[in-house]
Amino acid sequence: SAVISQKPSRDICQRGTSLTIQCQVDSQVTMMFWYRQQPGQSLTLIATANQGSEATYESGFVIDKFPISRPNLTFSTLTVSNMSPEDSSIYLCSVEGQGTYEQYFGPGTRLTVT
Amino acid sequence: GDSVTQMEGPVTLSEEAFLTINCTYTATGYPSLFWYVQYPGEGLQLLLKATKADDKGSNKGFEATYRKETTSFHLEKGSVQVSDSAVYFCALSDRSGTSYGKLTFGQGTILTVHP
Numbered sequence: 001s002a003v004i005s006q007k008p009s010r011d012i013c014q015r016g017t018s019l020t021i022q023c024q025v026d027s028q029v030t031m032m033f034w035y036r037q038q039p040g041q042s043l044t045l046i047a048t049a050n051q052g053s054e055a056t057y058e059s060g061f062v063i064d065k066f067p068i069s070r071p072n073l074t075f076s077t078l079t080v081s082n083m084s085p086e087d088s089s090i091y092l093c094s095v096e097g098q099g100t101y102e103q104y105f106g107p108g109t110r111l112t113v114t
Numbered sequence: 115g116d117s118v119t120q121m122e123g124p125v126t127l128s129e130e131a132f133l134t135i136n137c138t139y140t141a142t143g144y145p146s147l148f149w150y151v152q153y154p155g156e157g158l159q160l161l162l163k164a165t166k167a168d169d170k171g172s173n174k175g176f177e178a179t180y181r182k183e184t185t186s187f188h189l190e191k192g193s194v195q196v197s198d199s200a201v202y203f204c205a206l207s208d209r210s211g212t213s214y215g216k217l218t219f220g221q222g223t224i225l226t227v228h229p
Contacts, residue, residue, distance in 0.1 A: 001160075031215050042203060042219045043158070058216075092158065096215055101146045101165055101207060103217055105158040 002027055002095050004106035012112045013083055020079045021109045023093035028073035030096075033103065034066070037090040046091075049076050083113045116141045120204050120220035127194055127227050135189040135223045137178075137204035145206040147171075147180055147187040148217070152201040161189075161202070194227045201225070 003026040013019050023032065034046040046066055047055040055068040070076045080087050090108040097104060121136040139145065149161040149171070162171030167182035178189045187204060204220040 033215070033217070035217075042221045043217070044219075045216050048215065094217075101209075102148075102160055102163060103207070103215075104160065105150075107157040 001102070002029065002097060002104045004093060004095060004104060006091075006093060006106040006109050008109060009107065010110040010112075012114060015084050015113055017083055018079055018081045019083065019111060020077050021091055021093075021111075023076045023078070023106055025074045025095050029098070030073070032070065032076045033094045033096075034068065034076075034078045035092045035094065035105075037092065037108070039088065043092065046078070080111065083111075085113045087111065088113045116145070116206060116208050116218045118204050118206055118218055118220035120202075120223050123222070124224035124226060127225070129196055129227055129229050130193045131227075133189070133191040133194045133198075133225070135202055135204075135225070137187045137189065137220060139185050139187065139204075139206050141185075141206055141208050143208045145208045147178070148205045148207065149176070149178055149187070149189050150203040150205060150219075152203065152222075154200070158203070194225075196227045196229055199225055199227045 005024045007022045032049045035043045037043045045058050046061045047057045049055045049068050049070040051070045067079045092108045094103045094105045117140045119138050146165040148163045150158050151161045162173040164171040164180035170179045176191045178187050201222045203222045205217045
């Protein structure tokens, strides 16, 4: 399994501002994923981030709102831009173990927008 | 598109009771199936998986069998403990096309076990 850390663990932000969330993995991985878990809800995939290419966004999510960087095989960032209270969620990154089909999740970033 | 449906919750049981959480899925390809658990205040952990029909995943006394004919992956445990209280998510990963590696989650089932 992979060990994944995220920063920050939580934040309270004002509407209209942006927050960048970092995800660090202890091993090199090809695919990294960003999910959102709205309060009391399940997880929804925002985008898939592969190193060396642009992120692939799911329906309902756009690059202008959730820009993603993937500068190397162990690190990625997700920015939540021009935030509104509806963006209050837990944001999680995950990676797939090599050849296992298993995905491992970071501890999440709890974002509250006021 | 792919989808996962879990039984309505929350589920409340007494310690040592038998647990079943139903999960059915719809997928265009031939998915891998997973159960994840989220303990209070903690992150999401992989509980068990199955990658092909009739496979049985097991871990910590929990089991689930990949039933292709009924498109189901029900989670079971013979004797639950208070420490099993958590939210349980059924999920699938479809390896086909543009969905490669994407996890599709069910809505989650809250389990509370009383002493």
